[in-house]
Amino acid sequence: MTTPHPAPTPGAPPALEARNLVKDFRGFRATNDVTLGIREGEIHAIIGPNGAGKTTLFNLLSGFLTPTSGEVRLFGERIDTLAPHAVVRRGLSRSFQISSVFPTMTVRDNVLVALQSPTRLPGQFWSRLSALDALGERADRILADVGLGSAHARLAADLSHGEKRQLEIGISLTQEPRVLLLDEPTSGMGSEGIARVTGLVRQVAQGRTVVLVEHNMSVVAELADRITVLQYGAVLASGAYDDVRRDPRVIEAYLGDEAQL
Known part of the structure; x- marks a missing residue:
């Protein structure tokens, strides 16, 4: 596991913050009152079972979806009313789960x-x-x-699948983001590709905040300072990896198999 970054300056706003985020799709609530604060300079992983609302949350954080209610703030500035390109101008870039080169x-x-x-x-x-x-x-x-x-x-x-992921991260870096969102950066990779992209994420995190959605718990354990667990669109638990992995609610959400964590 990575060494946690220093505590944020007292009184400083989080790098990225969700406040009571709700997103409804024709009666289906994809995110339900999600509140989280991501500290400047940390690597923060968002995990959860399939259908937990992780990608919806990413789309809300990056401006690709407008929340039904709630708000998103980037270094204290509200950004959920902005178009995606305006969010990028404010210092937030993202990659996508599906290759976009x-x-x-x-x-x-x-x-x-x-x-x-x-x-x-x-x-x-x-x-x-x-x-x-x-x-x-x-x-x-x-x-x-x-x-x-x-x-x-x-x-x-x-390019190979892993190389396309590297290129997507490079494209994200062209905007010189202060906050970088990575959606499933190691998805579909073998062990060699996972190791290469994991090292790249650690490298690009120097001097910026990184938020990633990731299913590979070995990658999460190696990279993340803190994690947030979603279930049914709501925050189930949040904190340091070792603390969260022992939470009985989290173990149950992962089908009762603590080995998955």
């Missing part, structure tokens, strides 16, 4: 496209291609950081 573009071009988004280049279709040169150094640095420097000229479609 451009398969017919090169690895480097995927990163370059993301780097353009906060600039004027996307709206200036008449600009020379050389206008991208200024972004090239940053793209190369990001690819090196996520372990894809030597793969810059490959098509994204030709």
Whole structure:
């Protein structure tokens, strides 16, 4: 398990905070009065059985869904009324459970496209291609950081599943987020890919806050400072990994098998 980060400065707002979040879909309550505070600089895992509301919560935190009631705050600023791109501008980026790269573009071009988004280049279709040169150094640095420097000229479609995850994290880093949300970063990977992405998550967490949804409890145990357990859309337990894994309610939620935790 990772060494917990220092306690936050007294009086400082959480890096990311959910207050009494409710999301209803035609009578079905996907999240039910979810309240949690994620400290600046920590790695915080959100776990729970299938259908617990984890992805819905991620979509609420990142602006892809508007809550039925409740609010989301980023460093004290309310963001649940903002569009996703405005949330990104405030310092929060995310990856998705399903791969979201451009398969017919090169690895480097995927990163370059993301780097353009906060600039004027996307709206200036008449600009020379050389206008991208200024972004090239940053793209190369990001690819090196996520372990894809030597793969810059490959098509994204030709990457392995694990490499696509690395690229998605790199794309998220183009926006220089203070808070990074990762949805199932090791899903579908073998042991080698899991080890590589786990190391990458630990690396990118230096100097920022990371929140991840993850089913692999070995990954959670290795990375997370704290965890929140969801069940039926509500918070079942929250705290340090060793404390939460011994909670009888959490053990029962995982079919009574403490070994899963």
